Amino acid sequence: xxxxxxxxxxxxxxxxxxxxxxxxxxxxxxxxxxxxxxxxxxxxxxxxxxxxxxxxxxxxxxxxxxxxxxxxxxxxxxxxxxxxxxxxxxxxxxxxxxxxxxxxxxxxxxxxxxxxxxxxxxx
Numbered sequence: 001x002x003x004x005x006x007x008x009x010x011x012x013x014x015x016x017x018x019x020x021x022x023x024x025x026x027x028x029x030x031x032x033x034x035x036x037x038x039x040x041x042x043x044x045x046x047x048x049x050x051x052x053x054x055x056x057x058x059x060x061x062x063x064x065x066x067x068x069x070x071x072x073x074x075x076x077x078x079x080x081x082x083x084x085x086x087x088x089x090x091x092x093x094x095x096x097x098x099x100x101x102x103x104x105x106x107x108x109x110x111x112x113x114x115x116x117x118x119x120x121x122x123x
Contacts, residue, residue, distance in 0.1 A: 009097060014063035017070035023056040030118030034106050039065045043073070043114040050080050057111065064096070064104050069111035071095040076115065085119055087112060 026044035033040040039061030046054040055077055057069045075095060076084050092112050093100055100108045 007098060010063055010067040012067075014066045014070075017057075017066055019056050019070065019073040020058060020066075021056055022058050023054055026054075026056075028118040030114040030116065032110050032114045032117060034061075034065075034110055036106065037062070039107055039110055041065060041069055041110045041114045043069070043111065043118055045115070045118050047081070052076055052079055052081070052084065057114070061110070062104075062107050064100065065107040065110045068092060068096060068108045069114075072111045072115065081119060084115065087115075 022042065023044045023046055026046045028045045028047075029043060031040070031042040039059070041057055041059040041061065043055065043057045045052060055073045057073055059065075059069070072087075072092060072095060075091075076087070089105070089109055089112065092108055096108060
């Protein structure tokens with residue numbers, strides 16, 4: 001029963017993602033494409049003083065990657081760059097609240113990778 005509830009959370013974020021649509025006024029952007037499945041995420045970040053003021057994402061992909069982007073962008077709003085940089089794969093899996101099979105780990109982590117790329121453009 002609880003597993004079904006968590007699956008519904010994923011489907012809700014996939015059907016009605018938060019922060020989807022690209023900011024036109026932004027400070028940083030990062031994009032990642034999963035070469036294995038074609039999922040793609042572009043993230044844009046806008047900071048005000050030292051806090052993340054606005055965040056957006058766009059892209060195509062499976063329910064896991066899109067829900068992960070929605071949940072993660074909601075989570076990082078208002079955080080400092082340093083707080084965002086400390087996020088790990090474990091944090092993403094905790095947000096998703098479901099067991100992600102190993103073949104889907106890359107899908108779930110794509111938004112985090114795009115955010116990290118935005119914060120470290122040389123990487």
